[in-house]
Amino acid sequence: MKKTFLLASLFLILMVILTLKQGRTPEWSDYQKEYFNEQISELQVQLGAIDNENKKKQVELQIASYQNRKPEIIDLILPNGKVERCKTCHIGIEEISSSHPSNTFGCVVCHGGNPLSLDETTAHAQMYGGSHPGSLNVASLSCGGTGGNGISCHANNQEQAKNEVDLVKTSIMSTKAGELSVVRMMFGLDKTKDVPGLAKGQVASLYPHPLQGQPSERGFKEDCLSQCHQSEGNLPVPQGLTSSNTQQGTAQVKSNGQNGDNDKVQGNGCEACHVLTNPTHTYIGDDTTIKANDIGHGMVHRLTTQIPYTQCNQCHNQGNHDALKMSFSVRSDMAKVVSDWKAGDTTWADRLSDYYLPGEIFARCEVSLDCIDCHTRRDVMGDDKLHTSQYDAVHLQCLDCHGTKERLPLTKKIENLNDLAFEEQITNSQFPALQIGDEIVRTVKDEELPFLRHKGDNWIQSSRITGKTFNVPLVYGSKCEQTLDEQGADSCHKCHDQSAQHP
Template sequence: MRKDLLPQIKEGTGLAWLFLGFVLLIMAIFSRVIWVNSHPSWEMWQIKYYQSQIAQYESKLEATQNPMLKKALEQQRDNMKEQKPEIKTLILTNGKIEHCQTCHLGIEEISDSHPSQALGCVVCHGGNALSLDQNVAHAGMYGAGHPGRLEVSQLSCGSQTSNAQCHSGHTRSEDNQVDLVQSSLMVNKGGELSMIRYMHGLDKSPKISIKSGEIASQVPSPFNGQPLEQKLLDNCLEVCHQSNGKLPEQASSANGCESCHVLTGWNHTYQGQDVTVKGTAGHGLTHRLTTQIPYTQCNQCHNQGMPNLYNTQFDPRPDLARVKTSSESSKETPSDRLKNVYQPGMVFTKCEVELDCIDCHTRQEVMGDGHFYATEYQSLKIQCYDCHGTKERRPLAWTVGTPDDLAFEEEQVNTNFPRMNTGDQILKTDKGEELPYIRQEAGGWVLTLKDTGKKYPIPLVYGSGCQQDPEAQSSNDCHKCHDVSGNLKK
């Protein structure tokens, strides 16, 4: 063979291999398209779910040296490898059929009190439970996948069906949370509007500007058409729990019930087992409701900064970046918690740092009591003396008298609370709201923390050396002596 032809032969061979590789790639893509088109999307989601589960088992196997655990994990992994796509049918206790979990395989049970076997998915989410086509199945869903949004909460959380009597329509008004929540200041922002109008001289005293079923952003000309009116709407009245509003710095369209009862991370990204939404923004950490709400959830709206009511601007706290990257609340050091709970410049007492927000703020304060208030102070049901008493009297005790006492309801939705019996002693606020998480025990009054179940003995003012003024009993008065915020400067 002539040596001068070798470069041309090699070049031709290289081109041939390149062409062959290109043909194989086209064939692979074409085959993939054919395979995908011949398999419905629900099969793809199930395959992806099984693959994610196998990967998790593999990761656990690499992390353990325990022979028995390894054997169990290997068996579980091998069982998962044998799984084949199939239509998943959920038969409810009322005989109805749903196919939602055909795609949403592995999704978490929403809560112990909302079992999917009894309630299913559609009663809360809406949509078409029988369709396996994504567009058809999701058509008519409440709140675009967020059934806790305020504008659809009567259809979802307040639903009344043949197999469910939910959070509306009860004889006892306290059980109709969907109705009551409309009167909460966090929902209607009536107090925010009334105070801003008062501070700018538009009202002689704080007064209610909203009507029943209305929210502050719907009030015609809430700022009397003054130049700051649009800023007031954009920066204040249309954020957080409002209809169509968004929580600060997040892309979720959730609000209302979900703002509190679905725990989220700062990036609001789903981290559960349902691969159809895994890693996507605008969701809770998992598909799970809770009444055990840590302060970190509250802080995603509160204590992010300070609103300036004069120019309707919001000034972020200077250490917010550090707070977002800090440890989970259960892993915080006391020093970190002191810095994370409140923003610099605020005053607070020791118990306000050690407890979570829900350990002080009552159900009616947060969820509303059916009445509309012009100020936050008017809507508060609890003051320091409701737990600690004054130097002239002890806190008000209440004896649980009957099995239908409202105190039992809160005990039932939080497994951290000690079991309650008729005859038990609990506290009651001066405004008449029961505090079932505060019980009389041998050593005195004891608060059970709602999130962790830890017990917290309550020191009483009565019989102590406290020299408080019985006529000055607001939290601001208590802060004058018991402020611990100075520790932040040390």
């Protein structure tokens, strides 16, 4: 009797659980509802600002359509017939870029995962690099993989310049070989820039015994070599951004790693430059699965080649290293730098005060232009060589744009449509129209500066970020007092120094 009762109760409980389970709406429908609601609120805000009746009607219709919309499974059908359902949960995710439209690329080509699953855990199993598919340890599978059409993406191409995945891995920004070499020389361990046994592409923080066991070694590894590089180096995160600290002018940047959550902010390969971030490294887009306070994301799901100086300054111009004490001191004006960054667009005066560390020496153009208006592809994405010094890695020189007392800048006449320069047209909307016969500037090391053109008597540079144009003044024919064989920036800065404006 007791037994039957027990069995009956168990059966009942089981039935209740099963009914509850079936009645519960699937997880994905909640993300969709949240997305519809967010869209409705945004449209309602817009509605308040519209005074044109027709436009008002349109927006009201849009609102109604979201109100009536029922969650449903979203099948993305790719040209090769494969079906992907990631958008069932990630309904609000932005298009990643116009060269990777989601209706031909889908999601899995970059992210991996199981495209048909509607369960978070199984859908995400075997994803490449979690939220960072461009991390260099997985980039060969994602960015360097093979597209649905069988064409290799950013690796395994005949032209070396198109194998960004292999190049970036060897760049000094990914390896930190320069800092390893400089400090070893300072400590008297090596006589030259060569670091014994260091292989091309080897990350310096993994180099065994970088200071051969000296007491500073631990500090050197933890506070220097493992910070601020693109192979998952920790990035400094301005602290207390959301609290009142910033207003009080005491924002701090601390090297992360000491505070659990901050561990997620890293230099992740390709997205370190190509996905723009805000100072809090948080996502502000429309995908409702990504929480607003989850740090370690770009601002929105979008790749860009219009990389402003603030993005480079996630690592550069943040403060000073002291290689004897193995310490890093944050620049004293960080609070202003961060608040300008948060505010977005900056005036010339803001740029001047935020761009470089106080006391740094620079000419006017080093503030007017963004880093990538000057630094070439090989400067930023590597040239497949093992460099152990920044000076060796940099290809660009002042004379590439300004010429010398004896000659004009070098140029190249565009003669056919296969020229690499035309690719900029696809990836950068600020690229000024280019025609066969146009003259672009070419560096002494034979790289193209396609945003700098020679037209008649003028040398005109367009900003890659804003499209703003500048006249490049030439040394040739000017009253410049430079010495012909002293073309390094340090020599020029002796006379061309604007840093008095930013003491």
